[in-house]
Amino acid sequence: MPISLRGRSVLTLEEFTPDELRFLLRLAADLKTEKRSGNEIPRLSRRNIALIFEKESTRTRTGFEVAAHDQGAHVTYWGPSGSHLGRRESIRDTARVLGRLYDAIEYRGRSQDAVDELAAHAGVPVYNGLTDESHPTHALGDFLTMHEFSEKPLSQVVVAYLGDGRGNVARSLAIGAAKLGVDLRIVSPPIFWPAKSFIVQVTSEARAHGGRFTVLEHVGAGVLGADFIYTAPWLGEEETGWAERIRLLAPFGVRANVMEATENPHTKFMHCLPACHDRNSEVGARIAKQFGIECMEVSDAVFQSKASIVFDQAENRMHTIKSILIATIAG
Numbered sequence: 001m002p003i004s005l006r007g008r009s010v011l012t013l014e015e016f017t018p019d020e021l022r023f024l025l026r027l028a029a030d031l032k033t034e035k036r037s038g039n040e041i042p043r044l045s046r047r048n049i050a051l052i053f054e055k056e057s058t059r060t061r062t063g064f065e066v067a068a069h070d071q072g073a074h075v076t077y078w079g080p081s082g083s084h085l086g087r088r089e090s091i092r093d094t095a096r097v098l099g100r101l102y103d104a105i106e107y108r109g110r111s112q113d114a115v116d117e118l119a120a121h122a123g124v125p126v127y128n129g130l131t132d133e134s135h136p137t138h139a140l141g142d143f144l145t146m147h148e149f150s151e152k153p154l155s156q157v158v159v160a161y162l163g164d165g166r167g168n169v170a171r172s173l174a175i176g177a178a179k180l181g182v183d184l185r186i187v188s189p190p191i192f193w194p195a196k197s198f199i200v201q202v203t204s205e206a207r208a209h210g211g212r213f214t215v216l217e218h219v220g221a222g223v224l225g226a227d228f229i230y231t232a233p234w235l236g237e238e239e240t241g242w243a244e245r246i247r248l249l250a251p252f253g254v255r256a257n258v259m260e261a262t263e264n265p266h267t268k269f270m271h272c273l274p275a276c277h278d279r280n281s282e283v284g285a286r287i288a289k290q291f292g293i294e295c296m297e298v299s300d301a302v303f304q305s306k307a308s309i310v311f312d313q314a315e316n317r318m319h320t321i322k323s324i325l326i327a328t329i330a331g
Contacts, residue, residue: 005327009119009126011112012134013172018179018209021140028144028316028323035070035319042072043330050102051077052085053129054109059273059317060129060137064106067322071330076102085114095121103329125328127321132168138272139172140320142230143180145313149268150227155181155210160226160262162252163297164192164245165215169232169272171198174213178205183212187222189248219252219261226262229254230270231297235283246291254298259307269298269308277303 003023013021034040049068053061056079068075078085085094091114098105099122107115108129119126128136143154150157159177161170165186171194177184184206186194193199193215206213216222223229234249235242259267274281276296279288288294302308 006329006331007125008328010136010324010328011115011119011126011128013136013139013175013179016179018181021143021176021179024140024320024323024327025144025147027327028140028320029147031322031326032144032316032319040070042070043326044068044071044073047071047073047103047325047329048101049073049075049325049329050098050105051075051129052082052105052107052109053078054080054085054107055130056080057108057129059314060106060108063137063141063318063321064127064129064325067318067325071322071325073103073325091117092121094118095126096123099123104325127324130168133171135168135172135272136176137321137324138169138317139176140324141317142173142270142272142313143176143182144316144320145270145309146182146228148312148316149309152227157228158183158185158226159228159230160185160187160223161230161232162187162219162222162254162258163231163234163249164188165194166192167232170194173230174198174202175205178202178211178213179209181206181209181211184214185222185226186213186215187219188215188217188252190217191248219258223258223262225264226267227264228268228270229259229262232272233274233276234296235276235287243291246287246293246296249297253296254302256299256301259302259305267307269302269305269310270313271298271303271308271310273310273314275303275310 095118104125106127106129110132112131112133115128165188202213231254277298278300279285
């Protein structure tokens with residue numbers, strides 16, 4: 001039976017079947033080929049998409065804007081102070097207004113409840129561009145990248161995620177991996193392990209689809225045989241507790257010895273970006289001055305190495321976002 005996602009929102013990957021995820025990944029790969037060959041066919045002419053960013057972004061914003069432009073759609077961008085959402089006007093009322101004017105809405109902010117409420121009342125597809133709980137568009141780009149850089153099908157791939165296993169990227173990666181049969185390992189201090197209920201849920205999902213989900217503390221065991229080593233920023237926007245987080249996560253930083261410990265010469269390095277791998281940013285310089293370290297979650301040597309595919313990963317965000325737009329509002 002043909003797969004149709006027309007009219008569907010993308011709030012988390014939990015709502016999608018494995019076949020639907022594979023459909024989006026195949027479509028993204030085809031669209032990437034079209035764009036690179038110069039033969040892309042616009043499928044979103046006269047479509048209008050609202051982009052609501054309560055948290056600023058580089059890759060998510062450019063991914064949506066370029067994907068929409070390539071396909072002939074128009075976008076309206078609201079930054080952190082650009083709308084009344086949830087302040088002078090309820091989320092429900094804003095959703096009902098925007099749903100009359102736009103064919104789809106993207107939301108990036110803190111609250112999963114906010115994007116869920118937008119979807120409940122807008123009457124058009126709503127896309128989660130990031131919340132504190134989930135980052136589904138990012139995970140789709142990650143799986144496209146893994147597909148491109150492995151000779152094995154995703155169902156035979158091993159991914160080791162080092163860092164805070166409770167974050168939105170780790171959670172979405174885990175859910176998607178379970179549905180696609182990936183062997184995913186969260187390697188982190190126990191204090192940063194996902195909730196037990198989440199571990200039980202994802203473990204069960206992984207078993208149902210031929211994959212594995214493991215949460216462990218030992219770096220050597222966690223990375224052994226990995227095809228991909230994945231990490232994410234250690235520090236968020238809140239400027240409290242930095243010293244303690246750095247202390248706890250320091251043994252889980254991706255350095256050359258971690259890549260070697262995979263015993264796999266073809267292991268690739270992935271990062272959701274932005275990365276603190278040197279002092280050539282305001283945050284990097286501040287961390288170096290305050291804590292006396294040159295990098296955090298990944299060393300500059302690994303980040304700049306031939307094993308690093310972080311910029312392919314960043315590009316693929318746009319291709320998978322484009323597949324979502326076409327699948328849900330084209331035609």
